[in-house]
Amino acid sequence: MARFGIDLGGSKIELIALGEDGSERWRKRVPTPQGSYAGTLEAMAALVAEAEQVLGERGSVGIGTPGAISPASGLMKNANSVCLNGRPLKQDIEALLDRPVRIANDANCFALSEATDGAAAGAAVVFGVILGTGCGGGVVVHGQVLTGPNAIAGEWGHNPLPWPRAGELPGPACYCGKHGCLETWLSGPGLSREVQRVDGLDLAPADLARQAAAGDAVCEAALARYEDRLARGLAQVINVLDPEVIVLGGGLSNLARLYANVPRRWGAYVFSDAVHTRLLPARHGDSSGVRGAAWLWNDYPGRACRLRPAAIWPRRCPRSRRPRSRRYGPDRRAWTGRSPRAAGNAASWRCRRS
Numbered sequence: 232m233a234r235f236g237i238d239l240g241g242s243k244i245e246l247i248a249l250g251e252d253g254s255e256r257w258r259k260r261v262p263t264p265q266g267s268y269a270g271t272l273e274a275m276a277a278l279v280a281e282a283e284q285v286l287g288e289r290g291s292v293g294i295g296t297p298g299a300i301s302p303a304s305g306l307m308k309n310a311n312s313v314c315l316n317g318r319p320l321k322q323d324i325e326a327l328l329d330r331p332v333r334i335a336n337d338a339n340c341f342a343l344s345e346a347t348d349g350a351a352a353g354a355a356v357v358f359g360v361i362l363g364t365g366c367g368g369g370v371v372v373h374g375q376v377l378t379g380p381n382a383i384a385g386e387w388g389h390n391p392l393p394w395p396r397a398g399e400l401p402g403p404a405c406y407c408g409k410h411g412c413l414e415t416w417l418s419g420p421g422l423s424r425e426v427q428r429v430d431g432l433d434l435a436p437a438d439l440a441r442q443a444a445a446g447d448a449v450c451e452a453a454l455a456r457y458e459d460r461l462a463r464g465l466a467q468v469i470n471v472l473d474p475e476v477i478v479l480g481g482g483l484s485n486l487a488r489l490y491a492n493v494p495r496r497w498g499a500y501v502f503s504d505a506v507h508t509r510l511l512p513a514r515h516g517d518s519s520g521v522r523g524a525a526w527l528w529n530d531y532p533g534r535a536c537r538l539r540p541a542a543i544w545p546r547r548c549p550r551s552r553r554p555r556s557r558r559y560g561p562d563r564r565a566w567t568g569r570s571p572r573a574a575g576n577a578a579s580w581r582c583r584r585s
């Protein structure tokens with residue numbers, strides 16, 4: 232059985248078919264029928280039908296979408312493709328495809344993709360952040376998306392910027408109705424707006440980084456301010472969740488300097504003598520959302536045992552002499568830092584890998 236992921240976006244719908252090992256078997260992208268709920272359902276069903284015809288097998292279906300399914304009503308909420316809001320998307324697409332379908336927020340899918348076989352593979356607790364036109368987030372614990380009773384776990388973008396400095400209050404107005412949300416500071420448009428307001432520069436983030444690298448003091452200061460705000464926002468997440476890895480996606484995750492500079496700054500805000508959290512760029516880039524939608528079915532019977540070790544611990548083979556870190560052993564309780572064979576864990580590996 233194949234594993235299909237669908238990224239349901241405002242402008243395009245993309246389907247990916249993943250193989251057992253996470254390899255891409257097939258992919259197709261179509262425009263999203265604008266303003267048509269029925270058309271959106273049909274477009275997704277047509278993609279699944281085509282994938283099954285091409286691959287010659289039936290598949291599980293996971294969907295990543297903006298917004299979430301309201302636990303109270305079972306209806307979609309908060310989606311920027313507004314024709315989805317208030318609709319029973321899950322029931323309707325399940326009826327159309329004649330199978331159970333899993334649906335998750337697109338930032339949650341991003342985090343799941345990176346936690347499963349991406350930059351954070353092997354980490355028990357992962358916080359995934361999308362720094363793009365907005366500022367989304369998702370939490371994955373032991374390979375499973377954390378949702379919560381309000382379906383908002385990981386939605387840090389509408390928390391206020393913590394430890395505000397002079398000039399940061401009340402902060403820019405946010406579409407959610409409040410001021411100073413992290414999204415208004417840390418999203419791509421937020422950064423550009425701030426640089427325009429303070430420095431009078433009209434620069435895209437990539438140009439800002441280029442000029443800072445070339446020695447422009449104004450651009451350097453603007454990026455330093457951004458990095459300090461990101462460090463403050465993430466420090467608050469570390470204080471609450473203490474993730475092993477934070478993965479960045481979205482356009483601003485391409486700023487290579489963030490991965491050294493932000494951890495250098497967040498120590499001043501995290502309530503700990505030392506901070507061991509790693510900040511990493513996404514491995515799957517723009518494909519993480521659609522891959523994560525497919526991985527929503529990473530646990531169905533008969534498959535979990537074979538997939539999870541390969542997917543979750545790919546770089547920590549039991550045959551390697553020294554595990555990279557004692558924190559990510561195949562069985563954290565039993566892991567001693569010695570080789571699994573020496574530690575008597577070979578049997579457990581064989582069990583998980585078989």
Ligand SMILES: [Zn+2]
Nearest residue numbers: 389405407412
């Ligand atoms: Zn807001």
